[in-house]
Structure formats: C-alpha cells, structure tokens
Amino acid sequence: MRVLVVEDDRKIASFLVKGLRQAGFAVDCARDGEAGLGLALEAPYAAAIIDVMLPGQDGLCLVGKLRERKVSFPVLFLSAKRSVEDRVRGLRAGGDDYLTKPFAFTELLARVEALLRRSPSAVQASSLAAGDLRMDLVSREVSRGGRRIELHAREFSLLEYFLRNRGRAVSKAMILENVWNYDFDPQTNVVDVLVCRLREKVDRSFDKKMIETIRGVGYVLKP
Amino acid sequence: MSSSLKPRWRASLSVRLILSVAALFAAGDAAVLTTAYLTLASSLRQRDRAEIRAELEDLRGAYEEGGLPGLRGDVEQAGAQAIPFFVRLSAPGGARLFERLPPSPRPFDPSSLDVASRSLKDGALLQVGQSGAEREDVLERFRWIAAAIFLPTVLLSVLFGLWLLKRVVLGPVRRLHEVVEGVLAGKSGSRVPVGRDRGEIESLGELFNRMLDRIESLIAAMKGSLDVVAHDLRTPITRLRSGAEAALSGKADLAGCREALADCVEEADRVSTMLTTLMDISEAESGAMTLRLERVSLDELAAEAAELYRYAAEGKGVRLKVGAPSGAAALCDRNRMRQVVANLLDNAVKYTPRAGEVEISAVLRAGEAAIAVLDSGSGIPQEELPRVFERLYRGRAARSQRGLGLGLSLVRAVVSAHGGTVEASSPAGGGTLLEVRLPQGSSGIMRAQRQNAL
Incomplete structure (x- = not known):
C-alpha cells in the first residue's frame, strides 16, 4: 500500500518515511503543500499523513483542494497545536484523524492502520486467539493451554486490546484511550499496574511469556 | 514617546x-x-x-x-x-x-x-x-x-x-x-500618592494603584513559574542529553544503547506531558479553554476515577473507598472534569503511605455539588495549605518525591474556568481533604467566562 507524507521538517519526514517503510508501506514524501498536491493528484494513495503547518499553502488548504477534486483517501493530520478547535478545524477541512506533536510512532502507525481498516468489511469476530491463548468474546471466557483464566473487567478489556493488536506495539496512551477511554495522561502508573496484574494471570505459570515491555514505546503481545 | x-x-x-x-x-x-x-x-x-x-x-x-x-x-x-x-x-x-x-440746558x-x-x-x-x-x-x-x-x-x-x-x-x-x-x-514600583479625601480622581488613583499591584503580582507569578518550569525542564533535558551522550561515547554495547534510548524517550515524554499541562493551565486561566458543557453525575465521575486508580492504590497497599451515591450533578465538561478528579486522586494516592486510606465521594449541598477526596496521609501544614495550588509547588514532605507538581494547579485552573472553587484543608481526624465545588446552574460558568474575558 502506498502512503503519502507531507512534512516540511526534514528529520521528522525522514523518520516517518523510514518507520512506515519498515511497517511495510510504500512511501512518497513531499516537503510543501504544492508538491504534496502534485503527488496526490498523480498517484493513487491508500492514505496520507499531512502536517498542518507547511510553508506556502498549509495542510488544511491542501486537503480542502484534494476533497474539492474528489480525492477521497483518508488523511491523518499532524500538528503542534493541540486545542479542541484546531482538531475540529482539521476534521472540518476534510481530515479523518488528528495527531499532535510530539507523538509516539507506535500511535501514528496504529492510527494509520485504523484509517486503512475503516472500510465496511470489518466483521466482528466472536473469539480472539494468539498462540495457546484463547478469548471468547461472547461468553467472556479466557483460557491458556486449556487452563481457564479468571479476569476482572478491565483486565479482560486490556487483554482484548492486546489480542486485537497482537504482534504490534501499543503505547500507554493508546491503552488509556482504548481500555479506559481517557485521552490524557494520569501521572500515576495505572497502565503499568494493570499490565502487571494481567501478566500475573496470563504469563506467570507459563514458560513462554507473551506480554513484553518495550521500554520507551509500550507493550507488545507476542503470539 | x-x-x-x-x-x-x-x-x-x-x-x-x-x-x-x-x-x-x-x-x-x-x-x-x-x-x-x-x-x-x-x-x-x-x-x-x-x-x-x-x-x-x-x-x-x-x-x-x-x-x-x-x-x-x-x-x-x-x-x-x-x-x-x-x-x-x-x-x-x-x-x-x-x-x-x-427749561433745559439741552436743545429741545x-x-x-x-x-x-x-x-x-x-x-x-x-x-x-x-x-x-x-x-x-x-x-x-x-x-x-x-x-x-x-x-x-x-x-x-x-x-x-x-x-x-x-x-x-x-x-x-x-x-x-x-x-x-x-x-x-x-x-514599576511607583504608585500614585492618595490623600485622605476620596474624590473621583483620588479613587481613580487608588484604582490605578490596585491595577499596578495586580499586574506586578501577575508578572511576579509568571516569572516565578517560568523559573520553576525552566528548572524542572532542565532536569529531564540534562538526563536526555547525558543519556544520549553516554550511548554515543562508544563504550556502550547494543543493550546499553537501547537502554539509553529508552531513557531518552521517557524523558522526552515527561517534558511533553509537562508542556501540555502548562498549556492547559494557561488556557484555562486565560479563559481560552473551550468547555463542552453537559449535565454530569458526580457520583459517576467519582466511581470512574476510583476504578482507574483501583489497582494502582491496591499495588501500593492503599485502601481506596468510594462514598455512598449522593445524586450530585453539575453542568461541566465531562472530559475536563474527569481529568480534574483523576488528578485529585492521583495526588492523594501518591502521598498516602502504605496501609493508608483514600476516600472519594460526591457531595450534594444546598445549591452546590462537590467532589471530596480525603486521604490519611501526613497532612499539609496549615500555612502551606493555600499554596498547594501554586504552579509546581511541592510541599516539604513531597519535595523528594517525583512528580510534576502541576496537577493541583491544573485542577484549580479548570475548576475556576467552570465557575467553581477548590479548597484544601486539614480535617481534625488528620490527613488532607481536597474539595472541588461546582455551581449547579450555568450562571457560575457565565460569570467565570465574563471575568476571564476581562
């Protein structure tokens, strides 16, 4: 899948391009609005990551022009401004998501993938699995290696989130947002504590540890 | 000029x-x-x-x-x-x-x-x-x-x-x-001399002096918090820099480099969180914060926050209790209030020693809805109580502990933007009581917004 990056800061741009290529995307990069518009009209992209503040024509203007010309791939805005109004302005201009700088690359990747998945094909699975771990979403039963594991509600949500993102790193902010629906950072290590409890139940009595900590990034559930 | x-x-x-x-x-x-x-x-x-x-x-x-x-x-x-x-x-x-x-001297x-x-x-x-x-x-x-x-x-x-x-x-x-x-x-220290008789112009002079006092105290507060921010930023940035430098020095192996990089990311996150919080505070204090008001049950907010901190408190050996439902509700921005309550609880759990207790409850009084957080910590000295809401204030006991010291400032700023008040007190039984009071109607918020607009 081909993704377009429009970002004027050279370092951020190269870091985005590298990261996205590592994640398996083909990436084109433009440094300003005009070049971005040219590329977007030429090639069919699956998604675009566009900085709001660009030299010359800004990101909002660029997306406005794309939408006028019926170019409809999903757009993720990047911005240093984090107020609600800026977010709303971005979404009104035709963006599909909005991420503020500084951001964790894990989160950017998760959001881009979510944008790409946003097609109506997603069918709700009734169960999730990774390795010998099974989760039944209907009866809300969890087992590993045939052994039943009792989980509290939040532990269950966290494990469900891990399983849905198995093999992929998730940040603490992503966990807070998806498990508790909190979009700010409570300074105490509530996420660490919950992950720790989940590990007790899921990994402790097994040789193979599934939940790994990636320091500075977050956690990953490995099948 | x-x-x-x-x-x-x-x-x-x-x-x-x-x-x-x-x-x-x-x-x-x-x-x-x-x-x-x-x-x-x-x-x-x-x-x-x-x-x-x-x-x-x-x-x-x-x-x-x-x-x-x-x-x-x-x-x-x-x-x-x-x-x-x-x-x-x-x-x-x-x-x-x-x-x-x-007969006339003049002609007739x-x-x-x-x-x-x-x-x-x-x-x-x-x-x-x-x-x-x-x-x-x-x-x-x-x-x-x-x-x-x-x-x-x-x-x-x-x-x-x-x-x-x-x-x-x-x-x-x-x-x-x-x-x-x-x-x-x-x-900036000069003031208008004001005599005893208060005419219109004299009172104008007095008003003018009060304005100068206020500006001076605002500037002092700003400068003070800027100093503290600079200091508090310097620490993580020093760690960031020295960590990266150590990894670059060539003596570190791959694992050491990864460790150093992880440290860098964590420090960068800390700086970022701090800036975000400072921006939130100044946005709320200047009245620029947009509040999406709706009627929110405070019982629900209290229960939600308690649920968030449940395991963190448990892990620390602190008992977290939720008060009985009160039926209290207030017109407020749900997300912002969640942040306020989370900060209160975060603070209480952080400063309560093992085997201590934290209780959060919603309170309904005449014309007022409140959320109270009571902890069984060591308490705050009477003279320091009003200062806990100052930017980056850390009490004597808390100074050694790691924290950003911005949580309670944010609480006060957001609550004031809602037209409410927050107060810290030391109850007779010991510990610290933090209480956020919100007006039940919308008039308080409109008043707060008007004041902020001025």
Missing part, C-alpha cells in the same frame, strides 16, 4: 475647563446686571409717568376752575420753580392756545419726550410732557458701572477657576500622568 502623549492645546482638559468656568461666570454676571438694569429702567419710567399724570391732573383742575388764565397762572407759578414739564393746550380745531417748553428734542394728554370738558386738548433725558443719564451711568463690575469679575473668575483646577483636578491628574510615565520608563 512621552511628548506624543502630552494633550493637544485645543483638546486640553484644563483649557476647556477654564473657558467653561469663565463663560459660566460671564453669563451669570451678565444675567444679574441685565436684570438690575431692566428693573431700574422700568421703575424710572413708571416714576416719570406718575409725575406727568399728576401734573396733568393738577393743570386740568386749574384750567377747569380758572380757564386759560388759571392754567397760565399755575404753569407760570410752577415755572418759577423751573419744573421740567412741557405743557400745551389746543383748541378743538387744532389751534394752539398755550404752549410752554421746559420732541422725540425724547414722554407725553400724556387729556380732552377737557370744553373739547380742548391738554398735553403734558417731560423729557426722558434725565432718566437716560441715570441709566447711562448705570451702564458704565455695570461694565466696570463685569470685566473684573470675569477676570477674577478665570483666575479662581485656574486655581481650583490646579488644586482639585489637574494636580492629581498630573501626578497620575507622572506615575504612568514612570511605569512605562521601567519604574
């Missing part, structure tokens, strides 16, 4: 005031003098008319008693005393029977004559007149005197006005002007 601030001559308050005072005095003077003049003129004229009428009656009597000779005798007799009357008797046909001009001028006439029984017409010249003399003298009074009084009033202005109005205004110029020139 100051010269451009000097008032222009024409617009000058003092010139306009003096001219107004002088005009007012002149108008008053003129009114008084004119009234006196008109009264004098009219009473003089009445007196003259009465005299003429009396003379006419006199002469009529003389004529009707003694005919023309009687009249002549009367006039001649009067003439000896040089009475200033003009007398004429005309026959019914118009023929002049008798005429006498008054018929136009200045006041005349009264009367038809007699035999059809003759008797006319008696008197010259108005004498009256005119008196009035003219009066006019000269009036002018002599008018000009000096107006002049005097201008001088008096000047004195009054200087003393009562312009003095204080000039002092205000000097203070403002002083402040602009950098003497």
Whole structure:
C-alpha cells in the first residue's frame, strides 16, 4: 500500500518515511503543500499523513483542494497545536484523524492502520486467539493451554486490546484511550499496574511469556 | 514617546475647563446686571409717568376752575420753580392756545419726550410732557458701572477657576500622568500618592494603584513559574542529553544503547506531558479553554476515577473507598472534569503511605455539588495549605518525591474556568481533604467566562 507524507521538517519526514517503510508501506514524501498536491493528484494513495503547518499553502488548504477534486483517501493530520478547535478545524477541512506533536510512532502507525481498516468489511469476530491463548468474546471466557483464566473487567478489556493488536506495539496512551477511554495522561502508573496484574494471570505459570515491555514505546503481545 | 502623549492645546482638559468656568461666570454676571438694569429702567419710567399724570391732573383742575388764565397762572407759578414739564393746550380745531417748553440746558428734542394728554370738558386738548433725558443719564451711568463690575469679575473668575483646577483636578491628574510615565520608563514600583479625601480622581488613583499591584503580582507569578518550569525542564533535558551522550561515547554495547534510548524517550515524554499541562493551565486561566458543557453525575465521575486508580492504590497497599451515591450533578465538561478528579486522586494516592486510606465521594449541598477526596496521609501544614495550588509547588514532605507538581494547579485552573472553587484543608481526624465545588446552574460558568474575558 502506498502512503503519502507531507512534512516540511526534514528529520521528522525522514523518520516517518523510514518507520512506515519498515511497517511495510510504500512511501512518497513531499516537503510543501504544492508538491504534496502534485503527488496526490498523480498517484493513487491508500492514505496520507499531512502536517498542518507547511510553508506556502498549509495542510488544511491542501486537503480542502484534494476533497474539492474528489480525492477521497483518508488523511491523518499532524500538528503542534493541540486545542479542541484546531482538531475540529482539521476534521472540518476534510481530515479523518488528528495527531499532535510530539507523538509516539507506535500511535501514528496504529492510527494509520485504523484509517486503512475503516472500510465496511470489518466483521466482528466472536473469539480472539494468539498462540495457546484463547478469548471468547461472547461468553467472556479466557483460557491458556486449556487452563481457564479468571479476569476482572478491565483486565479482560486490556487483554482484548492486546489480542486485537497482537504482534504490534501499543503505547500507554493508546491503552488509556482504548481500555479506559481517557485521552490524557494520569501521572500515576495505572497502565503499568494493570499490565502487571494481567501478566500475573496470563504469563506467570507459563514458560513462554507473551506480554513484553518495550521500554520507551509500550507493550507488545507476542503470539 | 512621552511628548506624543502630552494633550493637544485645543483638546486640553484644563483649557476647556477654564473657558467653561469663565463663560459660566460671564453669563451669570451678565444675567444679574441685565436684570438690575431692566428693573431700574422700568421703575424710572413708571416714576416719570406718575409725575406727568399728576401734573396733568393738577393743570386740568386749574384750567377747569380758572380757564386759560388759571392754567397760565399755575404753569407760570410752577415755572418759577423751573419744573421740567412741557405743557400745551389746543383748541378743538387744532389751534394752539398755550404752549410752554421746559427749561433745559439741552436743545429741545420732541422725540425724547414722554407725553400724556387729556380732552377737557370744553373739547380742548391738554398735553403734558417731560423729557426722558434725565432718566437716560441715570441709566447711562448705570451702564458704565455695570461694565466696570463685569470685566473684573470675569477676570477674577478665570483666575479662581485656574486655581481650583490646579488644586482639585489637574494636580492629581498630573501626578497620575507622572506615575504612568514612570511605569512605562521601567519604574514599576511607583504608585500614585492618595490623600485622605476620596474624590473621583483620588479613587481613580487608588484604582490605578490596585491595577499596578495586580499586574506586578501577575508578572511576579509568571516569572516565578517560568523559573520553576525552566528548572524542572532542565532536569529531564540534562538526563536526555547525558543519556544520549553516554550511548554515543562508544563504550556502550547494543543493550546499553537501547537502554539509553529508552531513557531518552521517557524523558522526552515527561517534558511533553509537562508542556501540555502548562498549556492547559494557561488556557484555562486565560479563559481560552473551550468547555463542552453537559449535565454530569458526580457520583459517576467519582466511581470512574476510583476504578482507574483501583489497582494502582491496591499495588501500593492503599485502601481506596468510594462514598455512598449522593445524586450530585453539575453542568461541566465531562472530559475536563474527569481529568480534574483523576488528578485529585492521583495526588492523594501518591502521598498516602502504605496501609493508608483514600476516600472519594460526591457531595450534594444546598445549591452546590462537590467532589471530596480525603486521604490519611501526613497532612499539609496549615500555612502551606493555600499554596498547594501554586504552579509546581511541592510541599516539604513531597519535595523528594517525583512528580510534576502541576496537577493541583491544573485542577484549580479548570475548576475556576467552570465557575467553581477548590479548597484544601486539614480535617481534625488528620490527613488532607481536597474539595472541588461546582455551581449547579450555568450562571457560575457565565460569570467565570465574563471575568476571564476581562
């Protein structure tokens, strides 16, 4: 899948391009609005990551022009401004998501993938699995290696989130947002504590540890 | 710069005031003098008319008693005393029977004559007149005197006005002007001297002093928090830099490098969180924070936050209790309030020792909904209680602990933006009680937004 990056800061741009290529995307990069518009009209992209503040024509203007010309791939805005109004302005201009700088690359990747998945094909699975771990979403039963594991509600949500993102790193902010629906950072290590409890139940009595900590990034559930 | 601030001559308050005072005095003077003049003129004229009428009656009597000779005798007799009357008797046909001009130093001028006439029984017409010249003399003298009074009084009033202005109005205004110029020139400590009597201008000066005090304290607070922020940023940035430098030094193996990089990311996140919180605080304090208001159950907020911190408290050996449902609800931004309550709880759990207890409850009182967080920690000394909401304040006991010290400042800023209040107290049973009170209606928020807009 081909993704377009429009970002004027050279370092951020190269870091985005590298990261996205590592994640398996083909990436084109433009440094300003005009070049971005040219590329977007030429090639069919699956998604675009566009900085709001660009030299010359800004990101909002660029997306406005794309939408006028019926170019409809999903757009993720990047911005240093984090107020609600800026977010709303971005979404009104035709963006599909909005991420503020500084951001964790894990989160950017998760959001881009979510944008790409946003097609109506997603069918709700009734169960999730990774390795010998099974989760039944209907009866809300969890087992590993045939052994039943009792989980509290939040532990269950966290494990469900891990399983849905198995093999992929998730940040603490992503966990807070998806498990508790909190979009700010409570300074105490509530996420660490919950992950720790989940590990007790899921990994402790097994040789193979599934939940790994990636320091500075977050956690990953490995099948 | 100051010269451009000097008032222009024409617009000058003092010139306009003096001219107004002088005009007012002149108008008053003129009114008084004119009234006196008109009264004098009219009473003089009445007196003259009465005299003429009396003379006419006199002469009529003389004529009707003694005919023309009687009249002549009367006039001649009067003439000896040089009475200033003009007398004429005309026959019914118009023929002049008798005429006498008054003795006068001036040439006879018929136009200045006041005349009264009367038809007699035999059809003759008797006319008696008197010259108005004498009256005119008196009035003219009066006019000269009036002018002599008018000009000096107006002049005097201008001088008096000047004195009054200087003393009562312009003095204080000039002092205000000097203070403002002083402040602009950098003497931020100068203040307007305020006397005992509180006129409009004096109270303006006092108001001005209060404004300067407020600006000074705001600047001091800003500078203070900037210092603390700079200090608190310096620490993570130093760690960031030294970590990266150590990894680059070449002695570190791959695992060591990864460790250093992870440290860098964590420190960067800390800096980022701190900046976000500072921005939130200043946004809330300046009134720029957009609040999406809805009716929110405080019981729900309390339970939600307790649920978030449940395991963290448990891991620390702190018992987290939720008070009984109160039915309290308030009009507020749900997401912002969640952040407020989470911060309160975060703080309480952080500063409560093992085996301690934290209780969060929603409270409903008359006209007020509140969320209270009580901990069994070591408590905050009485004198430090009001300071816990200051930016980056960390109590003596807490100073060693890691934390951003911004949580409670954010709480206060967001709660104030909602028109509510937050208070810290030390209850009798020990520990610390933090209480956020929110107005139940929307009026509080509108008031808060108005205040912030000012």
